[in-house]
Amino acid sequence: MSDRGAETMVEAVGLTRHFKAKKPSLFARAPLVRAVENVSFKVRRGETFAIVGESGCGKSTLSRLLLRLIEPTAGTIRFEDRDITALPAEEMRRLRRRMQMIFQDPYASLNPRMSVGELIGEPLSVHGIANGKEKAARVAELLAKVGLLPDHANRYPHEFSGGQRQRIGIARALACGPSLLIGDEPVSALDVSIRAQVINLLEDLKAEFGLTIILVAHDLAVIRHTSDRVAVMYLGEIVELADAATLFSRPLHPYTRMLMAAIPVPDPRARSAEPITEGDLPSPTDPPPGCLFHPRCPHARERCRQEHPSLRDSASGHAVACHFAEEIAAGQSAGLALPPESQNRRRRIALFAAAQAAGGAAPSQ
Numbered sequence: 163m164s165d166r167g168a169e170t171m172v173e174a175v176g177l178t179r180h181f182k183a184k185k186p187s188l189f190a191r192a193p194l195v196r197a198v199e200n201v202s203f204k205v206r207r208g209e210t211f212a213i214v215g216e217s218g219c220g221k222s223t224l225s226r227l228l229l230r231l232i233e234p235t236a237g238t239i240r241f242e243d244r245d246i247t248a249l250p251a252e253e254m255r256r257l258r259r260r261m262q263m264i265f266q267d268p269y270a271s272l273n274p275r276m277s278v279g280e281l282i283g284e285p286l287s288v289h290g291i292a293n294g295k296e297k298a299a300r301v302a303e304l305l306a307k308v309g310l311l312p313d314h315a316n317r318y319p320h321e322f323s324g325g326q327r328q329r330i331g332i333a334r335a336l337a338c339g340p341s342l343l344i345g346d347e348p349v350s351a352l353d354v355s356i357r358a359q360v361i362n363l364l365e366d367l368k369a370e371f372g373l374t375i376i377l378v379a380h381d382l383a384v385i386r387h388t389s390d391r392v393a394v395m396y397l398g399e400i401v402e403l404a405d406a407a408t409l410f411s412r413p414l415h416p417y418t419r420m421l422m423a424a425i426p427v428p429d430p431r432a433r434s435a436e437p438i439t440e441g442d443l444p445s446p447t448d449p450p451p452g453c454l455f456h457p458r459c460p461h462a463r464e465r466c467r468q469e470h471p472s473l474r475d476s477a478s479g480h481a482v483a484c485h486f487a488e489e490i491a492a493g494q495s496a497g498l499a500l501p502p503e504s505q506n507r508r509r510r511i512a513l514f515a516a517a518q519a520a521g522g523a524a525p526s527q
């Protein structure tokens with residue numbers, strides 16, 4: 163699909179990762195888990211690119227592949243115009259200064275025996291960026307950037323709330339001056355009332371440091387108000403990719419419409435008419451033939467049971483992997499209206515923040 167000439171920060175081409183699942187019995191062959199299957203996309207410099215889908219669809223595996231925290235079974239990864247798929251470990255280690263991850267559970271990802279100052283300062287020493295007084299000053303500066311105080315450096319992770327711990331994780335990720343941040347469900351373990359604060363912080367840091375952000379989430383409400391483009395994953399594959407405004411106002415894939423139908427909205431008239439389909443995600447060790455979504459799709463026909471749909475351009479910048487997407491979408495009501503991108507993303511995030519603080523759903527406008 164076209165990327166309108168924007169500069170590409172990350173590119174995945176045919177990215178695939180299979181795992182061996184547990185053997186069902188001693189003499190049986192271990193079944194293969196198709197965690198990520200032939201995934202291709204580009205992330206533009208400076209954008210927030212969201213990857214969404216149900217638990218188990220391969221989001222975390224994909225984000226780890228992009229950083230080469232795990233190795234692909236097939237496919238290539240380019241970062242800032244460089245093929246990093248086969249980059250030697252030492253070069254990859256140096257490159258990781260520029261590509262950092264924020265994890266879902268900040269407590270599990272922070273060593274409880276290290277002080278906050280040591281945690282944030284560690285990457286500075288490891289990469290030989292700063293030591294001694296210079297490192298201490300840089301840690302204090304990073305703490306301030308994420309809304310914490312200089313003397314928090316002497317405390318330990320258990321002394322902080324979940325939201326504060328995530329801020330510490332963000333400061334650590336920022337320490338080496340990355341150009342890419344990948345947030346793997348960075349707010350889903352947090353209290354609903356503070357999710358928006360952390361999302362707002364990421365937005366501010368993105369603007370200040372010119373970051374590119376890849377946001378992995380299962381929650382469309384978070385994605386809707388914060389991302390520029392969205393890739394929807396199902397059973398290891400991308401089934402729809404579009405600008406956030408387009409995706410939310412005109413979702414094409416029945417699976418995307420199903421995810422949207424599950425978002426709580428204050429005005430039921432704004433809800434997609436797509437019924438929530440029965441059934442769980444099929445096993446990635448035994449995917450169905452044809453379209454992977456057909457066993458759950460209320461619109462499935464014979465062709466869907468036989469022929470696997472590839473991701474194709476439906477309109478400029480809007481790709482979908484469904485044989486009958488346009489026809490199905492035309493017969494259904496519109497998706498969730500989003501103010502156009504030009505209508506200020508800050509306002510959308512502020513609305514999201516207000517709704518989250520009130521413990522309710524994000525408003526549709």
Ligand SMILES: Nc1ncnc2c1ncn2[C@@H]1O[C@H](COP(=O)(O)OP(=O)(O)OP(=O)(O)O)[C@@H](O)[C@H]1O
Nearest residue numbers: 181182183195197216217218219220221222223446
């Ligand atoms: N190391 C592994 N060994 C075997 N299977 C794995 C491994 N890691 C992931 N998987 C399987 O790959 C599939 C995709 O997992 P992944 O964690 O990427 O999905 P996800 O969308 O991020 O889900 P969640 O939000 O629950 O983390 C799942 O079926 C998972 O069980």
